[in-house]
Amino acid sequence: DVESVGEGKTFVLEGAAVVTCGRIVGFQEGIVDMSGKGAEYTPFSKTCNVVLVFEPKDGLEKHDYEKAFRLAGLKAAMYLAKCVYESGGAADKTETYEIAPFAESMKSYAGLPKVAYPYMLQTQGLLHDTYVYGIDAKRILPTILHPNETMDGAVVSGNCVSACDKNSTYVHQNNPVIRSLYERHGKDINFVGVIITNENVTLADKKRSSSFAVKIAGMFGVDGLVISEEGFGNPDADLIMNCRRAEMAGIKTVLITDEYAGRDGASQSLADAATEANAVVTAGNANMTVTLPPQERIIGFTEYVDVIAGGFDGSLKPDGSIEVELQAITGATCELGFNKLGAETW
Incomplete structure (x- = not known):
């Protein structure tokens, strides 16, 4: 049975992550550097990672491989969580996240601006997929989620896309945008909720969503x-379209994206632009290069580097070192801000 989530108590094994590793789409896998220069850019160098390495049977179709891969990772995470929960240990800390029902929320905090969060999900297909309560998000119309639903796993990644700005399930559950909006709720904004929307590939679908x-x-x-955006290139059109439509409707917008500005940072950063997009947060330039030192131990495969x-x-390199753009480093330019990079222009 599928039940809605986001209420009650959730026990979190903070700082622990299940990482799935295998050859699904070789040219769009990623690297997690645990100790070298790349560790400064991936958030997963700071987590305690349980790594599952998968080898497919001969002839296994890639979509079937990804599904098995994804479900195995979720089952492993559930197993670890259940073990900790059943151990009976007490939580080190307790955090509360709550917003009022809509009817009440609309009237709360008079004088504070009401702010919602359109949460763009990668749905281009061909293993660029995201699932909401198990439904492929390319099949949905934009809808409302309570912010807490994301914390409880309502949004699951099935993305085999560029590593730097794919939103893994872990990142969806720990979305910094939602945490930040909660922190400011009732202080300088009235955070009213999350609107999930997709990033489909046809112009008609983009306009509809x-x-x-x-x-x-x-x-x-x-x-x-x-x-917030997920990915780059084609989804840039969705980001700018959402911005322009909102601004033309009299709703102010702030965009969160990353950049592909060339290794010298001098090229156009996004595939689309608009004068209305005048408040933008960047998660970094994915074309910046970094050299990772040789490692004594490698989990996974190096043939796709x-x-x-x-x-x-x-x-x-012959000595085992790796020179790549940040695009290859998992989470390096995460467009939810779950990373170490950013920039400010005043």
Whole structure:
């Protein structure tokens, strides 16, 4: 049975992550450097990782491989969580996250701007997929989620996309945008909820989803939106479309994205742009290069390093060191801010 989540108590094994490793789409896998220069850029160098390494049977279709891979990771995470929960240990700390029901929330905190969060999910297909309560998100119309539902696993990643800005399930559960909006709720904003929307590939689908997401925001009567993107290139069009529609409807926007500005940082950062996009937070330039030192122990596979997104011919050096763009480092330019990079322009 599938039941909605986001209420009650959730016990969290903070700082622990289950990492799935295998050959699904070789050119769009990622690297987690635990001790070298790359460790400064991936958030998963700071977690205690249980790594599952998968080898597929001959002839296994890639979509079936990814599904088995994904479900195995979730089962392993559930097993670890259950063991800790059943041990009966007390939590080190307790945190409370709550917002009022809509009817009450709309009237709360008079004088504070009402803010919603359009949460863009990667749904381009061909193993660029995200699941909401088990449903492929490319099949949904934008809808409302309580922020706590994401913390309890309502959104699950099935993305085999560029490593730097894919939102893993771990990142969805620990979304810093939602945490930050909660921190400011009742202080300088009235955080009214999350609007999930997708990033489909056809223009008609993009227009439909953008129109619907902004319509929901308008029905909330919000003053502002914080909009996060997942991925780059094609999804840049969705990001800018959402921004323009909202601004034209009189709703202020702040965008969160990353950049592909060339290794010198001088190229156009996004594939689309608009004058309305005048408040933008960047998670860094994915084309910046970094050299990872040789390691005594490697979990996984190195044969894709030269063809991985962010790699190039000669990335894997004879001494075992690796030179790649940040695009190849898992989570390095995460567009939810679950990373170490950023920039400010005033």
